[in-house]
Amino acid sequence: MKPLDYYWYNKGGITLLLLPVSWLFCAIAVLRRLLYGIGILKVHQISVPVIIIGNISVGGTGKTPLVTWLVEQLRQEGYTPGLISRGYGGKSTHWPQQVRPDSDPRMVGDEAVLLSQRTNSPMAVGPNRVDAANALLSYNECDVIVADDGMQHYALGRDVEIAVVDSVRRFGNGHCLPAGPLREPLSRMKTVDIVVANGVAGLREFRMELVPDRLRNIALPEKSTSLEFFTGKTVHAVAGIGHPERFFRQLEKHGITVIEHPFPDHHPFAPEDIDFSDDLPVLMTEKDAVKCQDFANKQHWLVPVAAKLDERMMPLVLRLLKKAEQNVIV
Numbered sequence: 001m002k003p004l005d006y007y008w009y010n011k012g013g014i015t016l017l018l019l020p021v022s023w024l025f026c027a028i029a030v031l032r033r034l035l036y037g038i039g040i041l042k043v044h045q046i047s048v049p050v051i052i053i054g055n056i057s058v059g060g061t062g063k064t065p066l067v068t069w070l071v072e073q074l075r076q077e078g079y080t081p082g083l084i085s086r087g088y089g090g091k092s093t094h095w096p097q098q099v100r101p102d103s104d105p106r107m108v109g110d111e112a113v114l115l116s117q118r119t120n121s122p123m124a125v126g127p128n129r130v131d132a133a134n135a136l137l138s139y140n141e142c143d144v145i146v147a148d149d150g151m152q153h154y155a156l157g158r159d160v161e162i163a164v165v166d167s168v169r170r171f172g173n174g175h176c177l178p179a180g181p182l183r184e185p186l187s188r189m190k191t192v193d194i195v196v197a198n199g200v201a202g203l204r205e206f207r208m209e210l211v212p213d214r215l216r217n218i219a220l221p222e223k224s225t226s227l228e229f230f231t232g233k234t235v236h237a238v239a240g241i242g243h244p245e246r247f248f249r250q251l252e253k254h255g256i257t258v259i260e261h262p263f264p265d266h267h268p269f270a271p272e273d274i275d276f277s278d279d280l281p282v283l284m285t286e287k288d289a290v291k292c293q294d295f296a297n298k299q300h301w302l303v304p305v306a307a308k309l310d311e312r313m314m315p316l317v318l319r320l321l322k323k324a325e326q327n328v329i330v
Helices: 004-008 019-037 063-076 110-119 129-139 186-191 244-252 286-290 313-325
Strands: 050-054 081-085 097-099 123-125 144-148 160-166 194-198 206-212 215-217 234-239 257-262 282-285 300-303 305-309
Touching (some): 050 063, 063 110, 063 144, 063 160, 063 305, 097 129, 110 123, 110 286, 129 144, 160 313, 194 313, 244 300, 286 300
Parallel strands (some): 050 144, 081 144, 160 194
Antiparallel strands (some): 206 305, 215 300
């Protein structure tokens, strides 16, 4: 039997059986947001502007490259950005946690370590985003916070909301969990400030393209090569992300024959997961490479990607940010 998420993006009657539960899930999500909106549940405003980057669907949409891009852009504009995130997959028993490039991904989460390495920005993670934001500001001089994947964490006040959409899968069958992939009703998209489409952009969306950078050998970081080096060759491709097929198709577009090895998102990799008992190169995403550094060998390569955004987007972000700066708590 196929996994449930297969039916979220393909026709199948099994999801119809789950619709009553899905409707209840949607109703709770709407009620919860309403309670925060009218003040029954408390929204905590932070002393600097907060930019949320998230989505309303389960699974990867390309948030991490977008966060990296936005932090770089903010820094170029003279800001000192800091990052917060859930720290998903982290096994720490004490939260929030400060994150550094050399932090243990098993403790604070793979995406957190990757973001810290890519941005070299101060970062704090924890299940409670308000606590994470306050901890970040307690130890660092930041004048704007970028929150990775916090759209549904309404206790944290926000000044700019950016929703990321996978242009191929979009919103699946349009149903909330568990009948579909949505965390909130589709109408939620009308309330965000900016919609970024990873791939082909629709009406009132900004296009984002993920461009492969030079590959780096995980065991020998000083060794790098272009993706075209593997054109016409067969490789093992490993992906423990929300949408592994995107990674596999990206490699195939460069003329690479791919032996696919998909894993669940945030999979805790072990040596046997990336050892295929042959001499073929093994290509993997940056997020996966973070967890394989201790046991990778010279066959293993990470494939970095950089986000390329519609040039009209950053001026809009700056306008919204300037407006927010007039209203933050001093």
